Amino acid sequence: MVEIAARLGGLAPTQPRIGGLLIVERNVMVYRRTWMILFSGFFEPLFYLLAFGIGLGAYVGPVTLDGESLDYAVFVAPGLLAVSAMNGAFYDATNVFWKLRYGKVYDAMLSTPVAPKDVAVGETLWAVVRALLYSAAFLTVIGAMGLIESWWGLLALPACFVIGFGFAGAGIAAVTWMRTWKDFEFTTLVMLPLFLFSATFYPITVYPEALQWIVQALPLYHGVSLVRALTTGAVSATQLLNVAYLLLMGFVGTGIAGRRIDRLLLK
Amino acid sequence: MSTVALSLRPLEFFFAQYRRVWRGTAVSSVATPVFFLLALGVGLGVFVDRSTELPGDVSYLDFVAPGLLAGAAMQVASFESSWPVLSAIKWTRQYHAMLATPLRVGDVLAGHQAFIAARLFMTAVVYLVVITAFGAVRSPLAVLTVPVAVLVGLAFSAPLAAWGAKTELETSFVAIFRFAILPMFLFSGIFFPITQLPTAIQWFAHATPLWHGVDLCRQLTLGDVAQWSALLHVVFLVAWTAVGMTLAFLSYRRRLVR
Amino acid sequence: MAGDNGQPLIHARGLVKRFGELVAVDAIDFDLQRGEAFGFLGPNGAGKTSTMRMIGCVSPVTEGTLRVFGLDPAHDGVKIRARLGVVPQLDTLDMELTVRENLVIYGRYFGLPRRELGTRADELLEFVELTERANDKVEPLSGGMKRRLTIARSLVNDPEVMLLDEPTTGLDPQARHVVWDRLYRLKRQGVTLLLTTHYMDEAEQLCDRLVVMDKGRIVAEGSPRELIESYSTREVVELRFDDSRPEDFSYWTDGLVSRVESLPDRVLLYTDDGDAASHGLHERGLVPESVLVRRSTLEDVFLHLTGRSLIE
Structure with a gap:
């Protein structure tokens, strides 16, 4: 018979230093098998780039940004890069919903030294990793296609980190309020206009002035504006504002998510 | 009892189930076309109209609106025929419950597809109203886009139901959406004429039901119908639906009757 | 294990849990000694699960004193949980992972090194007779197998105390006996067991000492034999x-x-x-x-x- 308790105390558990990293480790374990889902997410912005940048680009013609005339593909690529970072982070928030409400994944963690706040930190971390994976791949592709016009473009990857962080925090916080899958219908109502109207496909100057103000308040606008400045080289102080907006969103979101998850799990 | 009467019964079930979620889908089924038309037809249209001429000298809004209608039909049908089919087979096992009654496999399939057709009909009507409100309809023939959209949808929902009843791998639908549905949405002439694409990909687009649906809807809303080409489109879509339904029937029977 | 000098592993005095108006646990006192198998016997809603959750540091104490390993769950939840093995009433296995991966990742949550966990997982699978299912997904397992996996999982950190909440509820008679057998072996190996049950045969089989709970209160305490002698x-x-x-x-x-x-x-x-x-x-x-x-x-x-x- 196996002496299961023979080493009583012999495996004296050390307290995990960053509980959040263990959540990342678990997710890596899961995706080792379902890598296709992860991998396929990268193609979404790529298909959009080919359709809009190249296909439709011929009909759109050059676009003027800050007085400089740009090829449409050069204009739209950074927009889609920002979108890929946003999506990467946000897809993952959907999984958090499942794990929280149906999968009971965190309930099991709670009987271990992992704490509820680690859950929020870990899932945010993982979502950012996923956002970075997508962004890095997409950045490589648009680089190879010659759609990056400045050395500032190297900073686009850290910029995607900031975008991913912002949307991961906000997304995970948002799903803690969702009760059933039906509520996801409403996330589409938020994500679709963000995707379409955040100056992703054309300069904000198309809009009437009142609308421009609203668009400038949208988080993805700041992501797009930041990445586009870097890949086209038209960098200004505005980009500090972009970064500040997204970081704030990430910190506030993660903070709220931590507290909400705590409340949902510890009764 | 006739097959029609029997297949109305599952239809009733799917409607009862739908009643619980209709609010969410109602909002998004109106909002989605509005968002797309505003962002692309109106917003991006400014640049397209300024820069080039589209075939037939139409505005970009008029060009993109009928395409989006056909595209929406594809998306609604694909969604309704993927996870709901898997669920009725594997998770909630509603199909099994239905088959424990006098219903036959064909009734279950017909009932579910009839529900999808009804959903497509509603979606198409909403779309048509929205694009008319945007002033993107030039001909009364546009009314015919509603049945065409239903047909486009069924050309997708039937083969997908066949796959849903066959597959053991639920994640395969993720792959289908990412690698088949999305590329079709983007490269079947909704957003730009496919003549812009390399010849090989053009042939590929011609083989998809979506391209035929898009072109047919566009002919109808622009009132520029080329009889032979329109007829060919319809025949093509009907053929896809018929083959899809046959495959679905075979695959349902193999899965559900053991 | 260092430093308990005969001091009880779990010590509760006047322990209360309230959910709004509802009093789930109403001022109970008990002590758990090392090496014991101690049970809470009572019907559904007696307050057993609430008591277990407070001990497991996943439910804050409303009132009274609770010490686990001499530590206060309000402040040292992490340290306490590191030394407990929890088998919750409903399985919380990770459906996205395989049987073996469930054990490995659970051990990682305790901060155990990955290298050691491989061997540990294999030992545990052997102990609960799931070696053949090691690389299967969790979902198709039978209720009894899932329960055994949950028990194996709770042992991954070599816990000083195992908390078992209704370990065999919902299992068929044969599966129950397999679970009892494993728990009995653990008891013989000196693992301290704390369990709740509403099956008297389970309490008689496994518990050295038990308390009878009803409506949040303890109404009697003793060994199964003592209880039968005094109250029947x-x-x-x-x-x-x-x-x-x-x-x-x-x-x-x-x-x-x-x-x-x-x-x-x-x-x-x-x-x-x-x-x-x-x-x-x-x-x-x-x-x-x-x-x-x-x-x-x-x-x-x-x-x-x-x-x-x-x-x-």
Whole structure:
């Protein structure tokens, strides 16, 4: 018979230093098998780039940004890069919903030294990793296609980190309020206009002035504006504002998510 | 009892189930076309109209609106025929419950597809109203886009139901959406004429039901119908639906009757 | 293990859990010593699970004192959980992972090194007889297998105390016996067990000492034998009737038995000599449909203490 308790105390558990990293480790374990889902997410912005940048680009013609005339593909690529970072982070928030409400994944963690706040930190971390994976791949592709016009473009990857962080925090916080899958219908109502109207496909100057103000308040606008400045080289102080907006969103979101998850799990 | 009467019964079930979620889908089924038309037809249209001429000298809004209608039909049908089919087979096992009654496999399939057709009909009507409100309809023939959209949808929902009843791998639908549905949405002439694409990909687009649906809807809303080409489109879509339904029937029977 | 010097592993005084108006646990006292198998016996809603969750540091204490390993769950939840093995009432296995991966990642949550966890997982799978299912997904496993996996999982950190909340509820009789067998082996290896159950046979099989809980309170405490001795008689006569069940039993039973419990489907007579009592009834002319003489169980203890059955 196996002496299961023979080493009583012999495996004296050390307290995990960053509980959040263990959540990342678990997710890596899961995706080792379902890598296709992860991998396929990268193609979404790529298909959009080919359709809009190249296909439709011929009909759109050059676009003027800050007085400089740009090829449409050069204009739209950074927009889609920002979108890929946003999506990467946000897809993952959907999984958090499942794990929280149906999968009971965190309930099991709670009987271990992992704490509820680690859950929020870990899932945010993982979502950012996923956002970075997508962004890095997409950045490589648009680089190879010659759609990056400045050395500032190297900073686009850290910029995607900031975008991913912002949307991961906000997304995970948002799903803690969702009760059933039906509520996801409403996330589409938020994500679709963000995707379409955040100056992703054309300069904000198309809009009437009142609308421009609203668009400038949208988080993805700041992501797009930041990445586009870097890949086209038209960098200004505005980009500090972009970064500040997204970081704030990430910190506030993660903070709220931590507290909400705590409340949902510890009764 | 006739097959029609029997297949109305599952239809009733799917409607009862739908009643619980209709609010969410109602909002998004109106909002989605509005968002797309505003962002692309109106917003991006400014640049397209300024820069080039589209075939037939139409505005970009008029060009993109009928395409989006056909595209929406594809998306609604694909969604309704993927996870709901898997669920009725594997998770909630509603199909099994239905088959424990006098219903036959064909009734279950017909009932579910009839529900999808009804959903497509509603979606198409909403779309048509929205694009008319945007002033993107030039001909009364546009009314015919509603049945065409239903047909486009069924050309997708039937083969997908066949796959849903066959597959053991639920994640395969993720792959289908990412690698088949999305590329079709983007490269079947909704957003730009496919003549812009390399010849090989053009042939590929011609083989998809979506391209035929898009072109047919566009002919109808622009009132520029080329009889032979329109007829060919319809025949093509009907053929896809018929083959899809046959495959679905075979695959349902193999899965559900053991 | 260093430093408990005979001090109880778990110590509770005046422990209270309230959910709004509802008092789930109403001022209970108990101590758990190292090496014991200690049980909370009671029906659903008696407050057993709430007590377990407070000990497991996943539910804040409303009032009173609770010490686990001498530590306060309010401040040292992490340290306490590191030394516990928890088997919750409903399985919380990770459906996205395989059987073996469930063990490995759970061990990682405890901060155990990955290298050691491979061997540990294999040992544990062998212990619960799931080696052949190691690389399968969790979902298709039977209820009993999932339960065994949950038990294996709770052992991954070599816990000093195992908390088992209704370990065999919902399992078929055969699967229950397999689970009991594994728990019995653990007990023999010196693992301290704390379990809740509403099955008296489970409590009798596994517990050295138990408390009977009802409506958030502890109504009795002792070993199964002590409880039966203090709250019941040695034997019980069970009578079942067709339509001719007498209204009043005192006429038939006076002087023959020490106590009568009248239940909807049967009548229980408490006595130290069941055969003598049933013989006496026969002599007085009472003819039930069936007569069964059996030994007293914890069910009888519970019935006596609360006037209700354990499983309603």
